[in-house]
Amino acid sequence: MVPGMDEPIIRTVSRGVNQSGVRDHNVRLLLTLLQRHGPMAGSDLARLANLSPQTVSIILREMESEGLLARGAPVKGKVGKPSVPMRLAEGGVLSLGCKIGRRSAVLLLADFRGTVREELRLTYNYPMPEPIFAFLRDGMETILSKCSPAERSRICGIGIGTPFELWKWSDLVDAPAKEFASWRHVDYQAELARFTDLPVQVVNDATAGCQAEHIYGRGKEFRDYAYFFIGAFIGGGIVLNHSVYQGHQGNAGALGSLRSFGPQGESQQLIDTASIHLLEARLAENGHDPRDLWTQPQDWSSFARFVEPWIGRTAQELAKASLSVCAVIDFEAIVIDGAFPDAVKHELVERTRRYLVNQDMRGLIAPQIEAGVVGFNARAIGAATSPLFERYFLNGNLRLQG
Amino acid sequence: MVPGMDEPIIRTVSRGVNQSGVRDHNVRLLLTLLQRHGPMAGSDLARLANLSPQTVSIILREMESEGLLARGAPVKGKVGKPSVPMRLAEGGVLSLGCKIGRRSAVLLLADFRGTVREELRLTYNYPMPEPIFAFLRDGMETILSKCSPAERSRICGIGIGTPFELWKWSDLVDAPAKEFASWRHVDYQAELARFTDLPVQVVNDATAGCQAEHIYGRGKEFRDYAYFFIGAFIGGGIVLNHSVYQGHQGNAGALGSLRSFGPQGESQQLIDTASIHLLEARLAENGHDPRDLWTQPQDWSSFARFVEPWIGRTAQELAKASLSVCAVIDFEAIVIDGAFPDAVKHELVERTRRYLVNQDMRGLIAPQIEAGVVGFNARAIGAATSPLFERYFLNGNLRLQG
DNA sequence: AATAAATAAATAAATTAGATTTACATATTG
DNA sequence: CAATATGTAAATCTAATTTATTTATTTATT
The missing domain is CATH 1.10.10.10 (Winged helix-like DNA-binding domain superfamily/Winged helix DNA-binding domain)
Known part of the structure; x- marks a missing residue:
């Protein structure tokens, strides 16, 4: 059965x-x-x-x-x-995962042990529905054509990891507002149903990253933790009772929306103070091409001058954010991952730990600060786990449908 | 812990x-x-x-x-x-609840429909273990002596609602630090075992309040919400999937520890900016007896001059805190209750709603702001529900044992 | 080295708990 | 009286546990 x-x-x-x-x-x-x-x-x-x-x-x-x-x-x-x-069993169950991001979309096929079998990427200046759905249609055809019929029958679904309310992003991503607003009424299930019968799950992209870390990374070490994924924009996910908690509306772990404060004490959000887009902006100001951050994913040494202060600022913000989330849930740990070189990740974690001890911790239990291990592809791999949980694994917490 | x-x-x-x-x-x-x-x-x-x-x-x-x-x-x-x-059935199951607070302890007997049958109170300048355990011992004897043997056999346990790490409070409550430190090694189970065989559950006091609101108050209206109880010190509880979530260490919903900012922009906690002890201090500064706040629980009109600005400040803090918690979990609602007159509560809720709309809500889903209905005794009534959940009701989330 | 005893794993067969299905008696409305 | 919904008894079925057996191995003894 x-x-x-x-x-x-x-x-x-x-x-x-x-x-x-x-x-x-x-x-x-x-x-x-x-x-x-x-x-x-x-x-x-x-x-x-x-x-x-x-x-x-x-x-x-x-x-x-x-x-x-x-x-x-x-x-x-x-x-x-x-x-x-x-x-x-190797290949016992297969699933597709797709991540839609600021600069690129990824489609991959993985098995339920976490092995990625195929991976396709589409890059763009800003995401738009039509090219992305075309990429998915063609990409799925490409991937499925490489599978045997037996393998095809073992694919149990496709998960899509996408930011919450993408249509509100037009200013953040320098996209023409009117055109970009078409995201608002996108129905992933309906669009995908045009070319596939597979069940479709839609998940928040950072929550998907959390899911990947949770089952293939360090997540199993902790019962309750908050996860930060630092991409072009920072996002998060949360785990309760060894299970990712998506929330009633799928918007739990919206850690980019945590309150923060700008240099003049003005109210900001974490997304404005601890994201890679800040570093991109700094590079652009200084005559560099910010896209190099994405094309040289494991080597940022040529930007060290800008990366170093960015890490400091980001670590400070993460330390404060970590305690804010621990006031809501007594998380055992805070897991930090992102689309940056491992060296940057470890420096960031180390400095966050140091800033943490200077915070006001009355009434709180200090969480461990740990580095995630899945990295760049976390969001796409995590998206692929959604169909697995739907059908084969146990998830202690309720999950969204569809 | x-x-x-x-x-x-x-x-x-x-x-x-x-x-x-x-x-x-x-x-x-x-x-x-x-x-x-x-x-x-x-x-x-x-x-x-x-x-x-x-x-x-x-x-x-x-x-x-x-x-x-x-x-x-x-x-x-x-x-x-x-x-x-x-x-x-009326009296089908009975349980005892005890709340240990800043100014008083309460012991009560309730049935599983929420009806309070007996209620005893002990007041003090600051809480200390010995008099409180003596009060519990004598109080239980008093209460049990009024019960028939059949009723006694239907009492399924006793729940104790107490603040987290009470021993760190000595400065907050003006108690002699050394003496007060004896709270640190208090073992409730062991102390109560000296005079009762009933199972003992220990819960955070504000979480207990949340539990009471959850089962006897407005909690059933929402699937996920955060609960603020504003007593001498503000505390909180959280509900996920229609069940109170205590957290791995019993410290989930430590909302008094949410980050806040003082008048000079210095970092503070919500407990420092949105608690009744602020109002007490203001009254004392102006030559009033702050204890009147507790002895006249339904009429604060004589202090209106001080209450009014306190409500404003508190509402502002609650509005910000509400959004902070919604970044962690996409709560449907924020429920506010406390040890104050209903008129104060409703004014506070109304003003929190008004402040909320001026906040930066990017990436968040605005929660409803609602007033709790259980009020003063929420913490003791909620404490009494712990043994009920242990034996008779379903709790979707894991709970601590013991 | 050969052999017996002890142990743990895996599974077949019998038993049991508790749910569902089917059938039916009952009380009510229209 | 026909239709309908509630509530329960009896039979059935599913999937667990318990009991007993087989099997492969290590360890102790001769």
Whole structure:
């Protein structure tokens, strides 16, 4: 049995449970445990899940016969019968992810272990619906044509990561306001339905990044954390109870909208004080081409003169923002990632930690400040996980539909 | 940790489900639905819970025979057999709640429909463990002695609502630092175990207020909201997915620690800029007795000269704080309550609404600003609900154990 | 080195819990 | 009286647990 169903129903608190619900839950639980902890024997899964070995055995054999799980080499060296570790099968489930950003859109195909199989990119001066949907249509055709029929049948959906209320961005991205307003009425489901039958999930782009870090990166280390993704504009995501929380309207973790203060004490938002577009502007002012930031993603050394003060300012803002979010939820950690070189990321994290200790922490529990590991493609990879969670994994928190 | 315990055990996502787990869930679900929606027929419950009428029937009869539910008069006037509305039985479950505050402690006995049966109060200049535990011991004896044996057996626990890290308050409450530090190592479970076998839950006081508003007040109207309780010091709680979220360490909703700014632009916390102790200080400066604020809880008209500007300042702070929290979670609403007259509360809410529209709301969804209805006793009533949730109601979010 | 004992894993068979389905009695409206 | 909805008894079904068995291995003993 594949745990998912044709018409995904929101799991509200107010839902009764019956036997098939139990099985669905337990199947998802075992898949989720294998995803989080890596290959494991049935006996270990039974202990971890608090299920009887027999129940686990039955579910594992079923999933194995469906091709979702693969059998590892028996582990010897301990007393007793050798255990057979089970793992998520390579290519057992595939999904598509798309990220729509300030400078580029990415479409990729990944499997449920996080391996990216194909990746396509479209760059632009500012995003517009028509070229992006054309890119998706052609891109999907390209990608699907490389898949065997068996592989194609294992693709469980496509996730789109896009900023919240993109249509309000026209001034930020120097796009003609009128033309740009067409984003307002874009219906992703409807547009994609023109050329694909796959289920479509729409997620906030930074929340998608958070999702990627959560399942393929450092997220598993923490129960509750806030995630900052610093791209052209800073965004965020939040994790509660080991699950990404999207929020009622999909706008939880809108960390770019946290209050901040400009140099003259005027009220600003984090997006105005801790984003790469500030660095772009500084480069442009000084006669450099800001697009080099994106074309040389792992080497910003030629701009060091501008990058250094930007890191300082950004770290200061992140330290304050970290405490603001910890007043709302007692996060264990703050995870910072972004579209910048690893060296920049680690310097930023280090300095944020140093600024943090100087803050007023009365009534708060200081969070750990940690660097994310997924990096550039986090948003697209995370978008691809949405269909997986919809059908195969367990998500403790409610999620949006569609 | 206060609202928590030494080793918090957590119900993780990673738990398998079996038949008895299913029954437990469904029983709690029906109780929770009756609590939230009021009396209802089995047929309605079945539709709402998405369970078969038969399942609901069996569970209802069982709970009725246990005395948890009572049968209402059959409802006629519609085609078909009249339906029999079932309701939470008066006194079906009882619990104790205690709030420890700046100026007073309260102990009360309530039933699971929210009716307060007994209420005792202890006032002091500042809270200290010994007199408070003595008050609890004597108070419980007083209250229990008025109960029949049957009633006593229906008391399912005691909840304690107390501020986080109380021992750090000595300067705020003008208590001798050394003596006050004894709060640090207080173990509520152990202290109460000296004179009662009831299970003890410790919760943050403002979170308890939130819990009370959530189940007996306006909370049911919203799926996600932040709650401010303005007492001597401001505190908060948060609700996600129709359930109070306490957080990993019990310190979620530490809204008093939100960043704010003093008159000279210096960094402060909301607790310093939006609490009743500011008003107390102003009264004291002007030769009034600040304790009158607490002894005349429904009439502050004699201090109008000071109350009026305090409301203005507080509303301004609340408006900013509201948006800060909405950047973390896309709350539908902000609910404001406190230990002040209803007239003050409504003026505060009204003015917060007006200030809100002048804020920078880019990237955010404006929350509704609403007044809570539980008021003064919210924290103690809410504390009493903790044992109820532990045993009888459904809480979508994980909670701390112990 | 050969063999027996102990241990852990995996699974088949029997049992059990609790949900759903089916069928029906009942009380009401129109 | 027909239609309709509620509420429950009996039968059925799903998926869990429990009990018992097989299997592969390590460890101790001869």
